[in-house]
Amino acid sequence: MHHSTHDLLSPVPGSARQLHSFHFGPRGGTKVYIQASLHADELPGMLVAWHLKQRLGALEQQGRLRGEIVLVPVANPVGLEQVLLDAPLGRFALQSGENFNRNFVDLSDSLGDQIEAHLTQDPAHNLALIREYLRRGLDAHPALTPLQSQRLTLQRLACDADIVLDLHCDFEAVEHLYTTPEAWPQVEPLARYLGAQASLLATDSGGQSFDECFSLLWWQLQQRFGKRFPIPQGSFSVTVELRGQADVSHELATQDCQAILDFLTHNGILEGQPAPLPPLRQPATPLAAVEPVTAALGGLLVFHAKPGQYLEAGQLIAEVIDPLSDRVTPLRNSQAGLLYARSLRRMATAGMVVAHVAGETVCRSGYLLGN
Numbered sequence: 001m002h003h004s005t006h007d008l009l010s011p012v013p014g015s016a017r018q019l020h021s022f023h024f025g026p027r028g029g030t031k032v033y034i035q036a037s038l039h040a041d042e043l044p045g046m047l048v049a050w051h052l053k054q055r056l057g058a059l060e061q062q063g064r065l066r067g068e069i070v071l072v073p074v075a076n077p078v079g080l081e082q083v084l085l086d087a088p089l090g091r092f093a094l095q096s097g098e099n100f101n102r103n104f105v106d107l108s109d110s111l112g113d114q115i116e117a118h119l120t121q122d123p124a125h126n127l128a129l130i131r132e133y134l135r136r137g138l139d140a141h142p143a144l145t146p147l148q149s150q151r152l153t154l155q156r157l158a159c160d161a162d163i164v165l166d167l168h169c170d171f172e173a174v175e176h177l178y179t180t181p182e183a184w185p186q187v188e189p190l191a192r193y194l195g196a197q198a199s200l201l202a203t204d205s206g207g208q209s210f211d212e213c214f215s216l217l218w219w220q221l222q223q224r225f226g227k228r229f230p231i232p233q234g235s236f237s238v239t240v241e242l243r244g245q246a247d248v249s250h251e252l253a254t255q256d257c258q259a260i261l262d263f264l265t266h267n268g269i270l271e272g273q274p275a276p277l278p279p280l281r282q283p284a285t286p287l288a289a290v291e292p293v294t295a296a297l298g299g300l301l302v303f304h305a306k307p308g309q310y311l312e313a314g315q316l317i318a319e320v321i322d323p324l325s326d327r328v329t330p331l332r333n334s335q336a337g338l339l340y341a342r343s344l345r346r347m348a349t350a351g352m353v354v355a356h357v358a359g360e361t362v363c364r365s366g367y368l369l370g371n
Helices: 044-061 107-120 125-140 146-158 185-196 212-225 248-267
Strands: 002-007 016-022 033-038 068-072 163-169 176-179 198-201 238-243 290-294 299-303 310-312 315-322 328-332 336-343 353-358
Touching: 016 146, 033 044, 033 146, 033 299, 044 068, 044 163, 044 238, 044 248, 068 146, 068 185, 107 125, 107 238, 125 146, 125 212, 163 353, 176 185, 185 238, 185 248, 212 238, 238 248, 290 328, 315 336
Parallel strands: 033 068, 033 163, 163 238, 176 198
Antiparallel strands: 002 016, 016 068, 176 238, 290 353, 299 315, 310 336, 315 328, 336 353
16 A cells, blocks of 8 residues: 655645545556545545545455556545534635535536547547646646645646545435436446445536546547547546445444445455345436425424435425424425435425435426536
8 A cells, every 4th residue: 555645735834634545456557546524524435435445455465456556535634623503614715605515627618629639530539638738737736725726736636547436425415426318328337236226427518527527528528529539538536425424433344444445356356256246126217307396485304205215206305394383394306216316404494405306307407507
């Protein structure tokens, strides 16, 4: 194992922040990048990453690693220190209000302009060319704020990886994941090993999140050059939602760690006999078919449905109770689907999203992510 530290832009004199990356296995072949807790108050992935660090160290000593695995257990030191009145605030940067998992650098247009004259009919050449120019572009890109410095450091670590896993969690949720329709054939085994109850697919969900800053770049280059030059899918990325924020336990982390190792074995990155593929718990569905269930009025939020419950259209999910007027407002889903996540809060405000239901019929377009 090789441990690297990466200095981030300091916000003020006398302070310092670093990212830490742990590198396992031989370089030069397949590369896997795994990070945890980019939303710094989402901690199940951090514990899974800790378990992975122990297991990968042992596997490396046994000579069972066939590719390089880069692990970043704490992907957001900027957000991790944001604690206000004993409440962790790790989703948004307090200085700018930006979501830590949005607005990663998009180099697809400028990179395409630079490589066009150098592309050939050899897909391996084009793969190496794109990765080289992507590394150069990210190295040359300026970081003007600590948040930009953190984003660029993460992108530089992951930009040449074949597989990118970004470990998150929701508020209260069952295990689910986000990826692209193009990557789904490669990602389906991971969904099986994890026991994901929802797999949500979108080529471009908007917002330039960490996972899509890689998969979307390769897709955009394919759209631009694919009729003239063979552009491989140089990276596929997955956002893995490890249930809810309170689901931090060694039992669950050990289970999820083993599922990721089984997936890496299935892909030939770990030497060994792959574990049999479990059944797929639910088929993949479009992210655009997810229905955010919102509260039209504020009040006490009382749930009647739990994450993991399949709902028929019009089923009661929750009630919003105004204790002053005694008004009780039921909240129902408009189409059938799996309730895969719900809010931790129990006081709703007008317009607040209280739950997400994964349906099958597309009902949204444009920006598909939450805040």
